[in-house]
Amino acid sequence: MKNDIRQSGRSRNDFTQLLIPIIAIVSLFVFNMLRDPSFFSIALTVNNEGNYVLAGNLISILNSASELAILAMGMTLVTSSSGGQDISVGATAAIAGSVFVSALRNGNITPPVVLLGFLACCAVSILVGAFNGVLVAVFKIQPMIATLILFTSGRSIAYWINGGATPTVSSPIIKAIGGFIPGVPVPTPVFIVIICCLAFFLLFKWTNLGFYTQVVGINQRAAHLNGINSTWIKILTFMILGICVAIAGCIRVSRLGLINHETILAEIEMDAILAVAIGGNALSGGKFKMSGSLIGAYAIQALTTTLYAMKVSSMEIKAYKAVVIILMVFIGSPVVKDTTNRLLRKLTTKKIPAIIERS
Amino acid sequence: MKKLIILALSFVLVCSLFLSATAFATADEIVVGIVNNPPSESGYRDANVKDFERVFSAENKYSAKTFYSIKNDEQLNAAQQFITDGVDYLLISAAETTGWDSVLKNAQEAGVKVFLFDRMIDIDESMFEAAVVSDMAKEGQLAVEWLLAQNLDTYKIIHIQGAMLSDAQIGRSGAVNEQVAAGKFELVVQQTATWDEAKAKEIVESVINSKQEFNVIYAENDGMARGAVAALDEAGITHGKNGDVVIMGFDCNTWALEEVLAGNWNYDGQCSPFQADVISEMIQSLEKGETLPTKIVISEERGFDAATITREDIDKYGL
Numbered sequence: 001m002k003n004d005i006r007q008s009g010r011s012r013n014d015f016t017q018l019l020i021p022i023i024a025i026v027s028l029f030v031f032n033m034l035r036d037p038s039f040f041s042i043a044l045t046v047n048n049e050g051n052y053v054l055a056g057n058l059i060s061i062l063n064s065a066s067e068l069a070i071l072a073m074g075m076t077l078v079t080s081s082s083g084g085q086d087i088s089v090g091a092t093a094a095i096a097g098s099v100f101v102s103a104l105r106n107g108n109i110t111p112p113v114v115l116l117g118f119l120a121c122c123a124v125s126i127l128v129g130a131f132n133g134v135l136v137a138v139f140k141i142q143p144m145i146a147t148l149i150l151f152t153s154g155r156s157i158a159y160w161i162n163g164g165a166t167p168t169v170s171s172p173i174i175k176a177i178g179g180f181i182p183g184v185p186v187p188t189p190v191f192i193v194i195i196c197c198l199a200f201f202l203l204f205k206w207t208n209l210g211f212y213t214q215v216v217g218i219n220q221r222a223a224h225l226n227g228i229n230s231t232w233i234k235i236l237t238f239m240i241l242g243i244c245v246a247i248a249g250c251i252r253v254s255r256l257g258l259i260n261h262e263t264i265l266a267e268i269e270m271d272a273i274l275a276v277a278i279g280g281n282a283l284s285g286g287k288f289k290m291s292g293s294l295i296g297a298y299a300i301q302a303l304t305t306t307l308y309a310m311k312v313s314s315m316e317i318k319a320y321k322a323v324v325i326i327l328m329v330f331i332g333s334p335v336v337k338d339t340t341n342r343l344l345r346k347l348t349t350k351k352i353p354a355i356i357e358r359s
Numbered sequence: 360m361k362k363l364i365i366l367a368l369s370f371v372l373v374c375s376l377f378l379s380a381t382a383f384a385t386a387d388e389i390v391v392g393i394v395n396n397p398p399s400e401s402g403y404r405d406a407n408v409k410d411f412e413r414v415f416s417a418e419n420k421y422s423a424k425t426f427y428s429i430k431n432d433e434q435l436n437a438a439q440q441f442i443t444d445g446v447d448y449l450l451i452s453a454a455e456t457t458g459w460d461s462v463l464k465n466a467q468e469a470g471v472k473v474f475l476f477d478r479m480i481d482i483d484e485s486m487f488e489a490a491v492v493s494d495m496a497k498e499g500q501l502a503v504e505w506l507l508a509q510n511l512d513t514y515k516i517i518h519i520q521g522a523m524l525s526d527a528q529i530g531r532s533g534a535v536n537e538q539v540a541a542g543k544f545e546l547v548v549q550q551t552a553t554w555d556e557a558k559a560k561e562i563v564e565s566v567i568n569s570k571q572e573f574n575v576i577y578a579e580n581d582g583m584a585r586g587a588v589a590a591l592d593e594a595g596i597t598h599g600k601n602g603d604v605v606i607m608g609f610d611c612n613t614w615a616l617e618e619v620l621a622g623n624w625n626y627d628g629q630c631s632p633f634q635a636d637v638i639s640e641m642i643q644s645l646e647k648g649e650t651l652p653t654k655i656v657i658s659e660e661r662g663f664d665a666a667t668i669t670r671e672d673i674d675k676y677g678l
Contacts, residue, residue: 038569048592055594057568064561159399165678166402166582168614179593256556256589258614260582262401263555308565314520314551 016341017280020332021295024278028302032057032309039309044185054185057305065301066189067093067248070196071268072275072297074244076288080217081230081237082136083285084143085273089245091154092128093265096121096249098161101169101259109171122246128154129242133235151269158261166260169253178254189251196247200290213237217285271300278328280337299328388422389642391415391448392441394434395477397427402612406678407477407632411450414635421639431455438462442469448642452477463487472645476634478526484654489641491634491656495530501662502577502607502628503534507543509605509625511574514538517566518549519559519578519587527630531579531609547573552583559586567594575605581615584608584624599623600665613677616663620673625665629676631658 032039042056071089078086103117128150135146177188204210215223216230223230248268253259277283278299279292303324312320330336393415398408408427415423424446426437431454441449442465449471453459456479463486466473475490506514518535521528528551538544548566552558559578566573567590576591576598578584584606591598598604600622608615609628618624637658641651663672 036569041568046595048595048597053593055564055568057565060561060564060568064557156397156399165405166612166614179589252557256560256582256585258556258582258585260556261399263553263557263582266553266555305561305565308550308562309569311548311550314523314549317551 016337016344017289018292018295019340020280020328020337021278021292021299023331024328025295025299025302028299028306032306035310039306047180049182051180051182052185053180053187057309059187061298061301061305062190063187064305065298066187066193067251067265068268068271068275068301069193069294069297070244070248070251071241071272072279072293073196073200073290074241075272076276076279076281076290076293077213077237078143078241079273079276079281079283080285080288081213081234082143083217083283084136085269085276085283086132086147086238086241087144087269087273088128088132088147088150088154089241089248089272090265090268091151091158092125092242092245093249093252093268094155094158094259094261095128095161096125096246097253097259097264098158098261099124100250100253101167102161104169104171104174105167109169109173111173114173114177118246118250121250122243125242125246125249126239127242129238129240129245130235133238136238137231137234155261158259158264162259162261166258168258170257174254174257178251178256189255192247192251196244197294209233209236214287218287272297274325274329275300278332280332388417388420389448389646390422390446391424391450391642392438392444392446392471393423393425394438394441394449394451394453395425395427396429396452396454400429402678403610403630403632407452407634410633411635414639419639429454431458435459435462439465442466442471445469446471448472448474450474450476450638451480453480456481460486474638474641476638477632487654488645489638489651489654489656491637491658493630493660494657495527495630496533497530497657498609498628498630498660499531499534501660502531502609502626503538505626505662505664506575506577506605506607507538511605514544514575515547515571515573516544516575516577517547517563517573517587519562519576519583520549520551521579521583522553523551527609528579531628535577547571552578552586554580554582556582556586559583560590563587563590564594567591567596574603575607577607579609581608581610581612581627584615585618588618588623599625611663611676611678613673616668616673616677619663619665619668620670622665626662628662629660631660632678634658 039057042054042058044052045055047053075085075089100117100121103120104113107113132147132150135141136143176182179187181188212228212233215228216233220230248265252264275296276293278296279289281288281292303321307317307320393411395408395411396404398405415421424441424444426434428434428437434454435458438449438451439462449466451473459480459482463473463482467486473487475487475492477492479490479492516535520532535544539546548562550562552562563576576584576587578587588598588606591604596604598606606624607626608624609630611627611629615624615627619627637656644651
């Protein structure tokens, strides 16, 4: 009996955690519906290469949020295990993208070369992740401070790899990765996100990584006493984030066939952390829900796309964004969450009001 | 013992001072101290730094000391150090326009002649010999004049701005805003992409999704123009020389000029990072005892049109 109550309480908690990002995204959609129903129209058009492709704001949101979604998933894991955030993801993506481009610029761009370039870029990002992870897990430096090192130096390293300027690559393969595969009307980055989601899903299903990560995040000492190597788990989560960064960097480079170390995924770390927060995950670590972060990422992109569609002026766009973000974070704050939880409980347990009054 | 160490240390210090002084005094080289922003700032800065390295070289009888930072206070320290070292000329591209009064005054007292390049400093003209700068407003003017000369039936413009309130944004937006106020141009949208290529693509995508008509994309740098073009390509809208939409960019990256040559873009405006030759000429004439005709020299800049651009232009002006 007691067990049952706890069980139902937890599922309700899980539900309210997802409720908040869902409310955020649904209210954005409702707002757009009222503002301009044609916001949601999707059309099949022919692009300049003669392929049929889907176009519309919804497709734009799905497509443009890809990098953020992938980074948000990795960031969730790091947040859970270390109780802090990696602020170097944008700068590391610049390094990863630069490695990718310089690998491609060495000769003809063929599928094996692209694959090798991607693997090289993964290797570099994993190394960077391991560096951050060791600083955090072994040397016990606050994640934000540890990753500050690469946050400051990453883009300079990317510059050094690029040898200055903004190198470009052009090839049908790169266009297919960042845009559309001929004959497929859905942008490729969307598929890459789905693959990443599946990979995480299987990782959590087949291994104990998800469970261990949460245990380490909740109580490192208890985890250690139970035989979990918390140092290794933390480093591992940073390395997994490294892979996410490599994928995001490669997508962004492939979109336009260009690497600009200053602008590539600039300030994305803040959006990724925000996605984790909007997803209802505690930034102090512990329990996490990756689906929440994922919805959070799409909510942020939906907001950006909405603001572009509304033609908000250049000087005001940041202010608008700030207001909506304050609202989202406010709705997700523990106090508001508790209140909604209590209200929900009141609504669903009307039969025994006496008990609630007493408690 | 302590005294001995102090003595020895001061001896070393004095020696090093003499050494550096003698190192400077050798031959009839002109000693210049260059304070600039780091080459990693942008492709523009990279070309700028390389230009100065090329001109102020040992072959041209210069001995150059360089310092790069985007931080104004670090630049100020370095400039002061150069003055103490006894350079003949101080060349400055300041990170910020303010705070230079006392350093430049010290330079004047020490007889160090100051040149400003690329960026102006908020200071009286008597404090420096000459300034060689880009006129961003003129760049915009040039581009808009070119656009007006195309005699399009309508001008429905997507205006993609750089980071708001940056020099380049203010200058390049100014000319467009004038024509909008005069009723010649119609703004379909005016939005900042903060120099970000991918954001520029999203902005153009959003206009296409709203099914509004447009026939000009005025992007304030090359990267954002590239992003805009990617959005057009995905939507099946033709652009460039024989296309429906006129594409305009700025900065003259080599790859951008290639796009212009290929006819995919229509116009690319130059922002010249090449100021070293002009300054070197002025230094040579000062050395001969001549006086400089003007205080403010505007770098010569031009725009490249898809109809007239040549391969030589790309080799010469591409960054």
